[in-house]
Amino acid sequence: MMRFIMPDNISDVSQKAKAVLAQLEELLHSEALREILGILDVDTHTLERTYNKRAGANGTVVELQGLDSSVSLEEKREVLYPLFRELGFIDINKPVKKNHSRIIVLGGSLNACNERTECAKNWIDETTVYVDGLACYRPIGSAERKNAGFSLCDTEFGAMSENFVRVFNLDGREFTEDFKSNRNLNSVSCVRNYGKADNREYRIYAAPSSEPHLRRADTADTLSFYYDCEGQIGAGDSALFVTNNRHCNRQFLQLAYCMIKGGYGGTIDVIGCYSDENVTSVDKYDPLLYLQDLIGIIDWMNRFKTLV
Secondary structure (H helix, E strand, O other): OOOOOOOOOOOOHHHHHHHHHHHHHHHHOOHHHHHHHHHHOOOHHHHHHHHOOOEOHHHOEOOHHHOOOOOOOHHHHHHHHHHHHHOOOOOOOOOOOOOOOEEEEEOOOHHHHHHHHHHHHOOOOOOOOEEEEEEOOOEOOHHHHHOOOOOOOOEHHHHHHHHHHHHOOOOOOOOEEEEEOOOOHHHOEEEEEEEEEOOEEEEEEEOOOOOOOOOOOOHHHHHHHHHHHHOOOOOOOEEEEEEOHHHHHHHHHHHHHHHHHHOOOOEEEEEEOOOHHHHHHHHHOOHHHHHHHHHHHHHHHHHHHOOO
8 A cells, every 4th residue: 555654864855855756656656556547548647637627717726525526437436446545545544653742633524624633532642732723714515514414614614623622622712813814715814722621732723825816725735824833843743634534645745745845844644534444434435536636646746856
C-alpha cells in the first residue's frame, strides 16, 4: 500500500522536497496506476482532461457534493477498487508514530466533521498539547444536510465547532474569538479558542481562501493560516491530521508542500477516520470520486518540482 511520509531527519527545504518527490515517482511508476490508466484507456494527461469533474467554469472549483451525478464509473467498481486500495485510498487509518503534540481535524461535510472529530478523540494522549479543527466559512449545502439531519449549522466552521463541543465535552458558551469578515464568505477568517480542558487547548480555525473569487479555502490555505497564527513551530513538534481515508495521500501532499515551502518546523502524519471494522463504509463512494483524489496527487508532483 502506498503511503506518503514526511522525512523527519532532513532540514534542508530542497532535500525534503526531493524526498517527497521520490515517493510521488514511486506512485506514478506503480503497476496499480498503470492498470488504472489501462482500464480507463487514458494516460496521466488525458486522465485529468477526461475525469476531472471538480474544475468549474472560469477557474472555479466544484464541491464534491455538487458533482454531476449522471457521470459515474460504477460499472468499473470491481476492477478499480483493489487498485485504489493499493494506492492507499482505503486503509490508511493509523498513525506512523504513536505520540503527537497536535491533533488536527480537517473540515468537510457535516458528516465528515462529525466522523473525523470522533476519530480524533481516540488518538489524544498525555503528550497532546493542542486539539484543533481547521475549517472555513463554506455554507452547508442541501445535499449534505439531507444526509445529516442531526445538525442545524449553516457553515463548515459551525459544524466543526458544534462537534468539538459535543465530542470533547466543552462549554459551548465559553470561548474567545478573533473574527474578520468582508462581503465574500471565502475571505472570512476566524479563530475560536475554547481554552484549556484536561491540560490541553481546543481551538477552531476558519481560514480565508488565497483565491476568494474562485473557491473556498483549500487544505493548503487552512494550514498556512494555522501556522501563521501559531508562529514559530519547533523541529520536535508533531501534528496528526484526521481526514477521510480517501483523502489521506492527497491531503498529505498539500500539507507537506505548505510546510516545506513555508519553512515550518515539525513533522506531519495524516490518517483516515474509518477504522478497520468500518472501512467498508467507503464502498458507498463512486470510483469517480477516488479519481478526483488521484488526479490531485498527480497534479502536486509539478508543484513539488518547484521546491527542488
